Amino acid sequence: MRETPLSNCERQFLVQAIAEKKRLDGRQTYDYRNIKITFGTDYGCCIVDLGKTRVLAQISCELVAPKMNRPTEGILFFNLELSQMASPAFEPGRQSELVVKLNRLVERCLRNSKCIDTESLCVVSGEKVWQIRVDLHLLNHDGNIMDAASIAAITALCHFRRPDVSIQGEDVTVYTPEERDPVPLSIHHMPICVSFSFFQQGTYLLVDPSEREERVMDGLLVIAMNKHREICTIQSSGGIMLLKDQVLRCSKIASVKVTEISELIQKALENDKKVRKEGGKFGFAESMPNQRITAYKMEVAPVDTDDIGKKAEDLISNTEPPSEIIPSPVVRAPGTGQIGEGLQNSWGLDENEDGEEAEDQTMEEELQTMDVKVKSVNKEDPIVLSDSEEEDVVVLEPKIMKKEVKVQASSTAASKKKKKKKPAH
Amino acid sequence: MATFSTAERKRRPHGDRKSSEMTLHLKQTFEAAILTQLYPRSQIDIYVQILQADGGNYSSCVNAATLAVVDAGIPLRDYVCACSAGFVEDTPLVDLSHVEESSGGTQLSLALLPKAEHLALVEMDARLHQDHLEGLMDAATRACKDLHAVLDRVVREHLQEVSTQLGE
Numbered sequence: 001m002r003e004t005p006l007s008n009c010e011r012q013f014l015v016q017a018i019a020e021k022k023r024l025d026g027r028q029t030y031d032y033r034n035i036k037i038t039f040g041t042d043y044g045c046c047i048v049d050l051g052k053t054r055v056l057a058q059i060s061c062e063l064v065a066p067k068m069n070r071p072t073e074g075i076l077f078f079n080l081e082l083s084q085m086a087s088p089a090f091e092p093g094r095q096s097e098l099v100v101k102l103n104r105l106v107e108r109c110l111r112n113s114k115c116i117d118t119e120s121l122c123v124v125s126g127e128k129v130w131q132i133r134v135d136l137h138l139l140n141h142d143g144n145i146m147d148a149a150s151i152a153a154i155t156a157l158c159h160f161r162r163p164d165v166s167i168q169g170e171d172v173t174v175y176t177p178e179e180r181d182p183v184p185l186s187i188h189h190m191p192i193c194v195s196f197s198f199f200q201q202g203t204y205l206l207v208d209p210s211e212r213e214e215r216v217m218d219g220l221l222v223i224a225m226n227k228h229r230e231i232c233t234i235q236s237s238g239g240i241m242l243l244k245d246q247v248l249r250c251s252k253i254a255s256v257k258v259t260e261i262s263e264l265i266q267k268a269l270e271n272d273k274k275v276r277k278e279g280g281k282f283g284f285a286e287s288m289p290n291q292r293i294t295a296y297k298m299e300v301a302p303v304d305t306d307d308i309g310k311k312a313e314d315l316i317s318n319t320e321p322p323s324e325i326i327p328s329p330v331v332r333a334p335g336t337g338q339i340g341e342g343l344q345n346s347w348g349l350d351e352n353e354d355g356e357e358a359e360d361q362t363m364e365e366e367l368q369t370m371d372v373k374v375k376s377v378n379k380e381d382p383i384v385l386s387d388s389e390e391e392d393v394v395v396l397e398p399k400i401m402k403k404e405v406k407v408q409a410s411s412t413a414a415s416k417k418k419k420k421k422k423p424a425h
Numbered sequence: 426m427a428t429f430s431t432a433e434r435k436r437r438p439h440g441d442r443k444s445s446e447m448t449l450h451l452k453q454t455f456e457a458a459i460l461t462q463l464y465p466r467s468q469i470d471i472y473v474q475i476l477q478a479d480g481g482n483y484s485s486c487v488n489a490a491t492l493a494v495v496d497a498g499i500p501l502r503d504y505v506c507a508c509s510a511g512f513v514e515d516t517p518l519v520d521l522s523h524v525e526e527s528s529g530g531t532q533l534s535l536a537l538l539p540k541a542e543h544l545a546l547v548e549m550d551a552r553l554h555q556d557h558l559e560g561l562m563d564a565a566t567r568a569c570k571d572l573h574a575v576l577d578r579v580v581r582e583h584l585q586e587v588s589t590q591l592g593e
Contacts, residue, residue: 237453
């Protein structure tokens, strides 16, 4: 199914909000969303939640023959899949560009940086090595798949235990988990990706873009670092022009973020280890709370209420007080009462419609230039009330119409304008 | 990449992930550099074939494609010059060969528009300490600027030849 296109006003709203350093969910420009890491019952299974983006990682291993030109090294295989449940835009067979991009980034980040010691995966040189397979599945897409995927992958790799192997001469024995405890992989460092999105030709920068922000961004820069401040991968995409100091600034921000995220991962791993050792319950089923409705939990989003008082005062001072309300109903006939004087008939005015439209335009321009005059015009209007609950609506763009606009439930805008014209002419 | 381009014959030259990635990067680079708004509702196809791969594949593709686009008369914002750079034992090296690349050291590819020093693409592999990043990017930038001089000279010479031949 095609993605619903983003409307122009939504796009402008997002870009303008970012220009004022505000984000839709109330974060600061360099804030990450909440990261939650949970482990499954098996070793090597991990789900990472980055806000609402969800990635599942599963590690498995197998004994295979090594590659011809690298007989003493184990094999690492990465696979990232965009599941169809992640977004209605993901169809089987489509989305190939995004899949290639993400897969290559994960490969480069984890394989080329040599975070896993592949020599330790060798069992019999030239004959048998361990092949570690990392499968990543995107379960929900809410922006920033790359970061979530890299956190999931490296956490799962740290969590994974492979079966123990012993070699006696020519004999190779692979022990099952019951015979001997499985052995963790030897991991040198933990590279973590941080994504930066650029807006307005690189003027504005955001960390961890959400799905909406990704749609309006100009370009993306992904920097993978580990906590020793070594950069593992840099990748710019989206066709924007960057400057050198932008890249350097991003790398500094990334180092801060990576340290935080690494700590979080370490804590999660230790928690899980503790729970398993104490014999407590672990796994996905346990990490989901029972007896609680948690279908859709919104996190508390901070709202900026700094100048609310001042803004409210501005609004109040710029608007007029509501005009007089006719208090008593008019009794026309026994048993009936009338409040208000009814509405103009907006049907059957087609013959005057086109002429009225042209007058509408001029009226708009006049409105913009003669604010004061318009105010006086309004006061002579017949004050018509309707039964609708919509009270007086205050227009928040005072430069066009510095007066109240009474919204009547069944009247159209054309009829409203016609009413204004009547007293003016 | 042609199957005969590398030391060992490439069995599947099309559709594998590395070539798709390089395709995407080339597309991204040229989308940023070509003034596409001058050609609405049309498509510009750039086909690149690597005949011999000895390191710096992406950079050579970009440079070749730049010259081709200039020759075709399609307006560009600026020459796109690309160069690879690496870090071996605390020295930045520019324009790595295949042997240097596969030794497992750092490898940075930059596509640069020389006048304004805008980076159309930054791509880096393998570990590099953050402090060395600036030095490496500076080295790659200088190399790209030298390359720009070479490309510019070649274009001008070619133009002179062609115009004298046309004149006769």
